[in-house]
Amino acid sequence: MRKLILTTLLGASLVSLALAESLVVGATPIPHAEILEIVKDDLKAKGFELEIKVFNDYVTPNKATDSGDLDANYFQHEPYLNEFNANNGTKVVKTIGVHLEPMGVYSKKIKAINELSDGAKVAVPNDPTNESRALDLLVSAGLIEVDTSVALRTPIDITKNPKNLQIIELESPALPRTLDDVEIAVINSNFAFNADLNPVKDSLVLESAEGNPYTNIVAVKEGNENAPKIKALNEALQSQKVKDFIAEQYKGAVISAF
Structure with a gap:
């Protein structure tokens, strides 16, 4: 049985x-x-x-x-x-x-966003939506101003750039690897995690969740x-x-x- x-x-x-x-x-x-x-x-x-x-x-x-x-x-x-x-x-x-x-701003060369040098290289994602999002984060950090009438903004839509930042557009997965070569990089959290970067602890500026x-x-x-x-x-x-x-x-x- x-x-x-x-x-x-x-x-x-x-x-x-x-x-x-x-x-x-x-x-x-x-x-x-x-x-x-x-x-x-x-x-x-x-x-x-x-x-x-x-x-x-x-x-x-x-x-x-x-x-x-x-x-x-x-x-x-x-x-x-x-x-x-x-x-x-x-x-x-x-x-x-x-x-x-x-989304966060990361750096291996500076400890605070106000230390960013004139003419600094800034790496951002090169796909349209994430690039626009990255530029908006740089706006919120007080680094640039953009034409807000444009839905998906690119570097040509930057209207004020007082620090003469050099915007470098790259594939999102490659951004963490650029941190040795640029002063700051704007990185999506999933790719930051893959590179052992913690958005809360390691970012200089972090995107707000509100709205x-x-x-x-x-x-x-x-x-x-x-x-x-x-x-x-x-x-x-x-x-x-x-x-x-x-x-x-x-x-x-x-x-x-x-």
Whole structure:
């Protein structure tokens, strides 16, 4: 009888695993993939086997989502997604917002922003939305002024530059590596984390969360927003468990947005 019960239980487990539906989500390493890791068991309990594919760029995950190679991605904010769709003809849409990663100004050469020298080299992201965001952070630090009538600002929209800063535009993942060569760099928090930089402790200037439009989102191919596995993913990521994890793990360097 005991053998029969064990055999029955094993058979039920195998059937359960066979019936689990795959859910493939693309993410950048920190904090996105880390946050996804903690909801794996919750999704498994709902019948979805979460596979996390880690990327180190902002282009591949959207293209893979649009093509159907990914069920969803979690790495970007909505202004970036809108710009990406407009430039690439993709149809990827937001489902939910999860967290905010404040953008920060970092340096290996100065200890305070008022020490910035005349003619200093300043590295910023080169994609349209994050570059505009970086320039806005330099405005908030009192370093430059920009033409606010332009939606996505670039260096040509700088109207006042009293320190004659040299703006250097680079791919976001490369920015931490430039800190030996520039005086300051404006870096997204996920890439700062990858370089062992803590936004709260190590940044000279940190973006405010108040009224910030750059919440990081879950995105899917248009038409898949109401798929059961996407709804399960959304619910898992907007749980109290995730909110507590973000608060404890990142201590203000990442902020939950729900």
